Amino acid sequence: MNWKSDSWKSFEVKQMPAYNDKKKLDSVLSDLSKYPPLIFAGETRSLKKKISEVQKGKAFYLQGGDCAESFLELNPNTIRDTFKLLLQMSVVLTYATNSPVVKLGRIAGQFAKPRSSDMEEKNGVSLPSYRGDIINSYEFSKEAREPDPDRMIRAYNHSASTLNLLRAFAQGGFASLSQLSKWNLDFAENFPSMKKYSEISKKIEDSINFINACGIDENNTRELRETDFYTSHEALLLPYEQAFTRIDSTTGDWYNVSSHFLWVGDRTRDPDGAHIHYLSGIKNPIGLKVGPTTDVDQLKKNIEILNPDNEEGRLTLIVRMGANKISDIFPKLLKEFKSLGQNITWICDPMHGNTITSTSGYKTRNSKDVLAEIKNFFDIHNAEGTIAGGVHLELTGLNVTECVGGPEDIKDENLGDRYHTFCDPRLNVNQSLELCFLLADLFPKSTITNNK
Numbered sequence: 001m002n003w004k005s006d007s008w009k010s011f012e013v014k015q016m017p018a019y020n021d022k023k024k025l026d027s028v029l030s031d032l033s034k035y036p037p038l039i040f041a042g043e044t045r046s047l048k049k050k051i052s053e054v055q056k057g058k059a060f061y062l063q064g065g066d067c068a069e070s071f072l073e074l075n076p077n078t079i080r081d082t083f084k085l086l087l088q089m090s091v092v093l094t095y096a097t098n099s100p101v102v103k104l105g106r107i108a109g110q111f112a113k114p115r116s117s118d119m120e121e122k123n124g125v126s127l128p129s130y131r132g133d134i135i136n137s138y139e140f141s142k143e144a145r146e147p148d149p150d151r152m153i154r155a156y157n158h159s160a161s162t163l164n165l166l167r168a169f170a171q172g173g174f175a176s177l178s179q180l181s182k183w184n185l186d187f188a189e190n191f192p193s194m195k196k197y198s199e200i201s202k203k204i205e206d207s208i209n210f211i212n213a214c215g216i217d218e219n220n221t222r223e224l225r226e227t228d229f230y231t232s233h234e235a236l237l238l239p240y241e242q243a244f245t246r247i248d249s250t251t252g253d254w255y256n257v258s259s260h261f262l263w264v265g266d267r268t269r270d271p272d273g274a275h276i277h278y279l280s281g282i283k284n285p286i287g288l289k290v291g292p293t294t295d296v297d298q299l300k301k302n303i304e305i306l307n308p309d310n311e312e313g314r315l316t317l318i319v320r321m322g323a324n325k326i327s328d329i330f331p332k333l334l335k336e337f338k339s340l341g342q343n344i345t346w347i348c349d350p351m352h353g354n355t356i357t358s359t360s361g362y363k364t365r366n367s368k369d370v371l372a373e374i375k376n377f378f379d380i381h382n383a384e385g386t387i388a389g390g391v392h393l394e395l396t397g398l399n400v401t402e403c404v405g406g407p408e409d410i411k412d413e414n415l416g417d418r419y420h421t422f423c424d425p426r427l428n429v430n431q432s433l434e435l436c437f438l439l440a441d442l443f444p445k446s447t448i449t450n451n452k
């Protein structure tokens, strides 16, 4: 059938909230469809080109941020600290791998959450599950859990102000390499990972002094002064996505202008479903989660639907199997798709297959499992001679205690100290930098030196 921005409605839609006030829903969507775009189509084309470099092993893919953004946390310091952390990670990776890092935040639009169950039960009371701030509220009451269309307007406003700040950080001097030592996070000064980071920053500063002396400096070289930072979120709430699906005047193609990159989650990846159909029609670079129950034929079908012209940089497969399962399932899958010779960028999400409930009842992840899944992912690619392109992480620049383990050895009993997430547990600064140092060791050996 011919694709249109609303043709997804003829397909089965999973994870859709039930809006009671249809009139209000239509009026909100009609307003949103006239709001200014958050990003430009041309920016997504640059991102696609960069991802095609990742696919060839010539760049590293770093995607990270909250599991779910929250209206309550619209705070410049929070945005700045997560941005800083991603900058620090990317500098370590660039230095260690001699490769550019493509930076994407799970940010400025990551508000809708898929749920395993439609209802949540507490003390004998059953209410609709929390589906992210763009749909309903986290609070456990009947009113709060009612899907409210007005929340889409708030999500748009929140995304716009977040993105405005991110653009200022990326292009207004904050991300200049001469500011390297200022990216340190105050609370992290004495963290073990910071010592290692400081050593690397010192070496980078020496290199910058050298190239400055050669006449290349931030006044004449954009790359030293600014960075490119892209936004991404799960394309889950299709009415909202439809309102931001517009025709690009330069090319005449459809683009989603609410985010540079969109992905389909593990629960909505049915090739006959509405989410896959929707993504097939937009020209942005897109992602698809590949969980442990992925069926090879379904994945083939999805690849055909999502990338029929086999374009480079178009499709990123985000593998999230779990540290234990990945070694059993992924090698066969990778072999199969390698033989098809398709343009696929493979990255690892070491978070979503490793979620556990701690003895004290917190949803958590063990940093050891996260690192183990990444190591396995790189080893499997190494053995097959294919490219492990990078990672997709849930992390924050805040000093949280949500995942156990890591350099501070957070234990189950410490989780309650600073457990702030509204959805899945995130890596904190120390845990993220530890992971980044592991990546710095893995990437050159497995990818760059072998495939450049």
Ligand code: PEP
Binding pocket: 067, 114, 234, 264, 265, 266, 267, 289, 291, 320, 352, 424
């Ligand atoms: C997520 O990325 O937050 C998520 C829900 O992932 P998945 O679809 O892989 O479960």
Ligand code: CO
Binding pocket: 067, 068, 352, 394, 423, 424
């Ligand atoms: Co999550």
